[in-house]
Amino acid sequence: MITPSFVLGIAGGTGAGKTTVTREVTAALRADDEECENPSADRDDLMASESVTHVPLDNYYADRSDLSFARRESINYDHPSAFDWELLRTHLDRLCAGRAVEMPQYDFEVHARTDERVRVEPADVIVVEGILALHDEAVTDLFDLRIYVETDADVRILRRIRRDVLKRGRSLEGVIEQYLSTVKPMHEQFVEPTKKEADLVIPEGANAVAVDLLEAAIGTIRNRRAGREPPAEDTGAPLVEYDD
Numbered sequence: 001m002i003t004p005s006f007v008l009g010i011a012g013g014t015g016a017g018k019t020t021v022t023r024e025v026t027a028a029l030r031a032d033d034e035e036c037e038n039p040s041a042d043r044d045d046l047m048a049s050e051s052v053t054h055v056p057l058d059n060y061y062a063d064r065s066d067l068s069f070a071r072r073e074s075i076n077y078d079h080p081s082a083f084d085w086e087l088l089r090t091h092l093d094r095l096c097a098g099r100a101v102e103m104p105q106y107d108f109e110v111h112a113r114t115d116e117r118v119r120v121e122p123a124d125v126i127v128v129e130g131i132l133a134l135h136d137e138a139v140t141d142l143f144d145l146r147i148y149v150e151t152d153a154d155v156r157i158l159r160r161i162r163r164d165v166l167k168r169g170r171s172l173e174g175v176i177e178q179y180l181s182t183v184k185p186m187h188e189q190f191v192e193p194t195k196k197e198a199d200l201v202i203p204e205g206a207n208a209v210a211v212d213l214l215e216a217a218i219g220t221i222r223n224r225r226a227g228r229e230p231p232a233e234d235t236g237a238p239l240v241e242y243d244d
């Protein structure tokens, strides 16, 4: 049984780059861990190693499969009430206690949970990522480090148009209508204000400097908790915060 030693929360607006940051930090941490355990590991070994558990907030949208597709299409998915916070808290508590969860899966094309559940095992590091990852106090209290990814609204909507049309089965008109009616106002009312909860603000999504800093900070805290000496090049430098 693994009891996680580090829980990272990554919030930010739609299209900000949260998933990309999560992917890069996860790859960097896996590479670090694999290198410690197996200095000659190749890329396939790295992909197979599971030292990080990813918890996308998107999988915790409330189950509204009792509603018709037309009704589900009109839900405000950017309001906190769209999420099943109770299930998320229960699952995070279980993972933090070293127990596996059956994680729901979400299909954006039909705005509903799928029938599938995926068994997710706890790893040494847990990354919780989503637009409102820093919204709920009980969830945020679990985080050892809170990140807010900040990207200009024009860049985010351009990224979202491309993604929603190509990958989420939406029309251009539909994306624009949803953005103006709910995504933008909810971002301003609920998502952006969570920036003040963050320990670190990363501009533009993934950038090499930010990922390196994050990796070093997480490594320092994990080493300290495990009572290990930091590697010679690890200065234990404090986190850097980016201002607007």
Ligand SMILES: Nc1ncnc2c1ncn2[C@@H]1O[C@H](COP(=O)(O)OP(=O)(O)O)[C@@H](O)[C@H]1O
Pocket: 012, 013, 014, 015, 016, 017, 018, 019, 020, 021, 159, 163, 204, 205, 206, 207
């Ligand atoms: N720093 C960056 N520079 C350029 N494109 C980026 C950057 N970060 C993310 N992207 C791209 O923007 C899109 C949205 O990123 P994603 O990580 O999915 O955002 P989010 O999870 O916040 O909605 C993706 O196509 C991704 O490749």
Ligand SMILES: O=c1ccn([C@@H]2O[C@H](COP(=O)(O)O)[C@@H](O)[C@H]2O)c(=O)[nH]1
Pocket: 013, 014, 015, 058, 061, 077, 078, 107, 108, 110, 111, 112, 130, 131, 183
């Ligand atoms: O059924 C749904 C559920 C969510 N959305 C939109 O998704 C984004 C959050 O995902 P990101 O990957 O962070 O962009 C949110 O802004 C919702 O508007 C949806 O359209 N339909």
